[in-house]
Amino acid sequence: MPVRHYDWIAHFGRRTPDKVAAVDLASGRRFTYAQFDARISRLAAHLRRGLGIQRGDRVAVLALNTTDTLEVQFACGRIGAVFLPLNTRLTVPELHYIVGDAAPRLMVHDADLAEIALSVSKLCKVDSTLLLGPGGSYEAAIAAAKPLDEIEIVTLDDISTIMYTSGTTGQPKGVIITHGMTFWNCVNLGGPAYISPSSVLLTVLPLFHTGGLNCYTNPVLHAGGTVLIMRAFDPGLALAVISDPAQRINVFFGVPSIYQFMAQHPSFATADFSRLVNGGVGGAPMPVPLLKVWEERGVALQQGYGMTETSPAVLTLDKEDAARKAGSSGKPVLHTEVRIVTPDGRDAAVGVTGELWVKGPNITPGYWNRPDANASSFTDGWLHTGDAARIDEEGFYYIVDRWKDMYISGGENVYPAEVENVLHQLAAIAEAAVIGIASEQWGETGMAIIAVKPGHSITESEIHAHCAANLARFKRPHVIQFVDALPRNATGKIHKPTLRKNFATPAPADIAKAAAS
DSSP: OOOBOOOHHHHHHHHSTTSEEEEETTTTEEEEHHHHHHHHHHHHHIIIIITOOOTTOEEEEEOSSOHHHHHHHHHHHHHTOEEEEOOTTOOHHHHHHHHHHHOOSEEEEOGGGHHHHHHHHHHTTOSEEEEOSTTSHHHHHHHHOOOOSOOOOOBTTSEEEEEEOOOSSSSOOEEEEEHHHHHHHHHHHHTTTTOOTTOEEEEOSOTTSHHHIIIIIHHHHHHTOEEEEOSSOOHHHHHHHHHOTTTOOOEEEEOHHHHHHHHTSGGGGGOOOTTOSEEEEOSSOOOHHHHHHHHHTTOOOEEEEEOGGGSSEEEEOOGGGTTTTTTOOBEEOTTOEEEEEOTTSOBOOTTOOEEEEEESTTSOOOEETOHHHHHHHEETTEEEEEEEEEEOTTSOEEEEEEGGGOEEETTEEEOHHHHHHHHTTSTTEEEEEEEEEEETTTEEEEEEEEEEOTTOOOOHHHHHHHHHHHSOGGGSEEEEEEOSOOOBOTTSOBOHHHHHHHHSSOOHHHHHHHHHO
């Protein structure tokens, strides 16, 4: 029989009522667990009694980071509704598809995104809207409502959230997230990330993304710790908050670009990281040179691997192995099974690259309204991650790249992340991405798109020479393209579909250069 889901905020509202649960850095609001619990209770009552939100109904949120988003998440849990966080960087047509697919009854939004939120709500015939912020209908609703009289009984198997993937190929898919997935992620990450009641987390990734919500915001709240929510990532502000002893930040998580932007900030050299117990990184392959930069400042970044469909933790690297196994995503978390599968369906041998498959209680039961994706994404309960991986003799896993990012040059597989890691060894390079482009001679060849650090310079010939000294010939990018900055998605990951769209067909001179090289 499924286990009943229990409410963490309500629990700590009773157990440690006066402890600070959440801080909204932009507004300066601070909520103890008792205060947070009371607000959530009144919000849940308004959703049910005031707006008629029932079990299974979706509640959308379109807002920059705020503690209010967490209130909506937990209020939905108390009435059995489904939390629907929306990507704040999407356009009206993009959101029109997602909101139309999920069909929420309510749109909660902030003032900065009101025009988009109201436009989408009108297009999709959303019943109601609530405006966040001082003087908004959200605060008025909480103030006027009585506490929730009866909590809906839900289990770990019930849907808590629908989170839409970025849609790098085709339309985005709504990943179904259960209460159990979120719970098991808290358990799986709690040990490796050293999360405890004393944890104080600075959240900088967007809360509409699993990285912001579950690495490690929900796990810290599950442990009874404190979360500080930054409205939008600012590297200088993040460094200042971490350095401030009054804030007591001891847990942090970011994608590689977050650490890159912080490392390039002028205050990085004097920032105080002495209180950091854990600095986690995931979301994309982490350049080893950037790991070394942070290691020199006394921070052993713990790499990990996960995805929205896995809630998200799958692999984590223990802090003790961070330097010795730089580049590895670690080993499987406690309540998860993993396999590396070759194209012929066999388990890959040590050192052989294959696709990572995952199974366990932290894995999505499927995609919202997408039976086709459900059929193609699972084999006997194993989720096909779409990521290429290998394992070494000690059992450490390495994410080589996305399968779809791999290209074949002269019959050889090339994984761009490996080439990008070599490019990042050059001190003048701020950002680098490699994509495969058409080649008459080799089928495909590599193009490196590079942004140079301010005040630095580097030539194509210097890049080619470095690659020649460090990479096999078939892996070397034949074409170099310089740009001011690389396109990124909302979580800061380089968006390769945009690069392919803009650069997949090189200019005639580039084709001739590639053929000559």
